[in-house]
Amino acid sequence: MTATTTIAARPVRLPSRSMGFVRDTILLTGRSLRAIPRVPERLLDVTIQPIIFILLFLYVFGSAIHVPGVSYKNYMFPGIIAQSLAFGVIGAGVATSNDMTEGVIDRFRSMPIGRLSIISGQVMGQFCEQVLGMVIVVVFGLLLGWSPQLSFAHGVELVGLMVLGMLAFTWAGVLFGMLVRSPDAMQGVGFIVILPLTFLAGTFVPIAGMDAVPRAIAQWDPISTLVAAARALTTPGVHSGGSWPLAHPELAMALWCVLLMAICVPLALRRFNRTLAA
């Protein structure tokens, strides 16, 4: 009993659902990506932190840290990469929180497009930003003399793990971005949670030398697993251990990421359908 009456020539659009989803996702991802050159400071959020940590640990604290069997430079960079990966939660969260307060999301939600494609466009846009940030960090590291020792197979594995990791952390960030009240809250809470986690891990110093309590935490800290995985693939001769995830870092990292997504993806979709953007 649709009230089809006087309105003339309203084009009816009936593409197949799945094609429509892919198309809309691409369009909405494109929308997010266009913001990068126009709001370059958003990219700065993702890159400035790691660069400061690189400089700080390489040239200030690093001089006092000695890790047997490897130069500190090569020891530290996998840690920086894992840390940037984790900070991706904050970057994606802040950006999402910003976007969700914009009226444009309401426009999308009231349009005849799949709501799933709105959120996947958001995730893809954030993901691309994370990738770009990571590339900048890696290039910066290589310029400063980081020399990872990668076989081709390890290279592929590393890239695969990083992509998986960034996807997982982006989803987590998108979820948190929708849960918090404001971008500032996301920034604040993010740092309170993520920053200690990245320090209570094998990021900058070997876990083995830590005191008993931080050592126990660090052994099970997911970020230690990320660091250990990156290190296992790029820095032969350094082995961490002491817990199951650290003994099998690549597998453990993949499992962490899958677990994170299994929790965050459904929650994010649920939250998005209920979200009350002003």
Next chain:
Amino acid sequence: MTEIAIQTEGLTKRFGDFTAVEDLSLEVRDGTVVSLLGPNGAGKTTTVRMLATLLRPDAGHARVGGCDVVTDGPRVRELISLTGQFAALDKNLTARENLILMARLRGRNLRAGRRLADQLIDRFDIGEFRDRLVKNLSGGEKRRVDLAAGLIDVPQVLVLDEPTTGLDPRSRQVVWSTIRQLVQDGVTLLLTTQYLEEADALADRVILIDRGTEVASGTPAQLKGQVGEQRVDVIAADSAAFTALCDLLWERFEVTPAPEQRTISIPAPDEAADLARIAAFVDESQISVDEVALRRPTLDDAFLALTGHTAHEQTPETEEAAV
């Protein structure tokens, strides 16, 4: 033409303890313009957000084009287009890029999207600022782009939420003439506003709402009839002048004196003609007056007449805060 475009029954929405919309039943027939008139916090925005499937009602039903907003959301979204109070545009894209994006999301290819965007740019007089980023546009400019974006496909039901709030008078005129054009084209329109004047200018039927419920409804003329007519107020310069004016005017006109304000009110059904007549008469008498002015009933008058309290006694801004 007798089909019903929007129908709600007992529509209710609560935010915690605050009931934003309570038991609201309304009907908008195809091809008509209905205005939801009320002060801030009356539940206007909450109502239209439920109609546009952005909020889930807590009780009651709402149907758009016969489709239920809860169970048939995707169909409703094909029929309705909501342009909200706040610009629903991507601020990091230009006006034109926004329109192209919206057109493409509505199924146009790039070429058709560009063509349609350019047509809308002409129609809404956006050309001057089409390549500026939306975040750098003024309120009135944004509103025009926003309206254009809501009209990529002529929707079966167009919902405009306070389309002129915060606009300067010139921009308001532009928006009004755009809306009139759309109405001529036969669009069904639900318009929310805080301005009685706006409802009067645009709507066939007005539903006055307050605290989430309907207070009165009818044609603008009926509503104004209930509220009182427009009148001319003559404000005397001092109390002696006031007395003199009263003596003079009551013989010729139906006066209502208000001594504390030194104001004499006279009904003015013919508006400007009455104003001119009264002004000329007062001028001839050479009694000194501060002001002779035509007063139209305002939303405050309407509220006072229909609810016994003024619009501003409301808990202010609750709706916006809750949404």
